[in-house]
Amino acid sequence: MEIITTVKNMQTLSGKLHKNRYIGFVPTMGFLHRGHLSLVDRARSMSDIVVVSIFVNPKQFGPSEDIKSYPRDFKHDRRLLEETECDILFYPDVEDLYPQGYSTYVEVEGFDTTLCGARRHRHMRGVATVCTKLFNIVRPQLAVFGEKDYQQVIMIKKMVSDMNLNVEIVTSHTVREDDGLAVSSRNIYLNNGERKDAPVLYKALLIGKRMIETGENDTGNVLEAIREVIEEKKSSRIEYIEIVDKESLKILKRIDRPAVIALAVYFGTTRLIDNILTVPGGISKECSGKC
C-alpha cells in the first residue's frame, strides 16, 4: 500500500492512473472500523485501484462540536488498511486542503431543514465541499459511501448529478455489532452503561419499521412508539427522530411511500445517528407477485 500525504503528489499520481485504470475511492475521517472496511471491500470488487482517504474535515464540524476530541489512530488505521486490498492511502494535512485564505464552498440547497442538516450548522456544506475537492484530487470513477450517513449519501448523489461530476456513487449497508448497534468511530466515547443502552436505537427503529410495514401510516404514532422505547434508557437524550421521504428527505405526515426513519440520540455526551428504510405495507406488498 502506497501512502501519499500531499495534494500535489496525489494529483500527479491520479492524473496518470485515471486515464487507463478504474479508480474506486472511499473517503473517511479515519479511526477505521468494520463499517469502513466493508466500504473498501465494495470498492475493491468494482475497481482496478482502491484509494482510501483519511481526513478529519474541519469544515463539517460546527464551532461547538467535537473536532478536537474526534478519535484518531493513524498507525491502527494504516495496519487495518494494509490487511485489506487498499492500494493507496491518501492522508493530507488540513493546511494542504484548506490553505490560508481558503474561501470556496459547494452547497446543495434544501439540506439544512431536516435531519442532521437542520441541527449541525454548515455540516452539509462542509461535506459537499470536501467531497468535491477529494473527487478532483483523487479523480475516481466510483466512490463508496455508507448508508449510516443517509442524508449525506442523498446529498452527495444530488451534488454529483447537479455538478456533472464524473463519478458514480455506490452505497453500502450499515454494519452493526451483534446487539444491533451501528458501528461508528464515536462508539469509543461510550462508557459501559451508555454502551449497554445504545443498542436501543436499532431496536426502536425495528419497532417503527414493523409498525409501518403492518399498516400504521400515522407518523405521530410511529414516532411516539420509537420515542417511548428509547426514553426507557436513562442515559439517552433524543435530538431528533424523523420520518422522511426516501428520496427527497421531505418530512412525511402520513407514511404513504418508501420512507426512512432517521434519528440522532445522545448517550451521555456522545451523539449517535442511525436510520432504517421502510416501505408501507411491507416487503410482501412491495414485491407482490415478483419475489
Add this chain to the structure above:
Amino acid sequence: MEIITTVKNMQTLSGKLHKNRYIGFVPTMGFLHRGHLSLVDRARSMSDIVVVSIFVNPKQFGPSEDIKSYPRDFKHDRRLLEETECDILFYPDVEDLYPQGYSTYVEVEGFDTTLCGARRHRHMRGVATVCTKLFNIVRPQLAVFGEKDYQQVIMIKKMVSDMNLNVEIVTSHTVREDDGLAVSSRNIYLNNGERKDAPVLYKALLIGKRMIETGENDTGNVLEAIREVIEEKKSSRIEYIEIVDKESLKILKRIDRPAVIALAVYFGTTRLIDNILTVPGGISKECSGKC
C-alpha cells in the same frame, strides 16, 4: 467543426478525448465578436482540441437583468467559429444544464463586496457554478477567459485553486475598437449617440492610469478625475468606479501597489464594464534595472 447539443454527448466525447489530447476551452454566452475570437486563438495556440461553449447562463443574471433581451445569433456564431480553428462547439439547452429541481451552487466568498459582485445579486455565484459544471462536462486541461471581466477571472482562478480543479486558467487581453471601446456583445444595444459617448470609458481609464503612474496615490483624486471625464458625456450614468488591489480586489484608499481601476457605466439603458491595470510610479519604476 462538430456541434454538440447535449451534456451527455459532450461528456461521452470529452471522456475519451481528455485521456490523450490536451483540451483548450473557451466558455462564452454567444453573440461572438473579435474579443471571443482572440480567446479561441489563444486556446488554439496552446491545445490539441479547442472546445467553445455557447450558453446564456440564467444563474448569473439577477431577476431585474437583461437575460431575455441578451443578444443571440447562433447562425452567425457558428459561421464565425467555422472560420476559426474551433474543433467542437458545445451548445446545450438551459433545461439540460439546470434540470428541474437543480439546487447545487459553488460560491467563492468575499466576491460580493466590490465591483460587479456587489451590484449584481448572485452574479458571481452563477458564474462559479456554471464554470464548474462546464469544466466537469468538457474536461479541459486549459480554459481561456478575457480580462475585460477582470473580477470574474480573479474569482475563477481562486475557485480552481480552492477546489483543486485540474484546469489551467489562461487570460487574454481586452480587445478594443479603434476608438478604444472594449468590444462587447452588449455594444449592439447602444444608439448612435451612446456609441459616440462610450469610448470615454477607456479614455478616462487611461487618464487615471497616467495619474497613478506619474505619482498620484490618493484614490479620491484619481476617482474624481475619472468621474469628471465620464460625466461630460450626457448619455452616461456611472454605476461604480473603484480602484482595487490587483490580486485580492480589496478597495485601496492609497494606491501603493499594483492595482486595477474598474468601472461599470450605463449609456442609456446599456451597462458597460471596463478596467485597466496600473502600477504606482509606472513601468519604469516596476522594471527598475531589470528591463
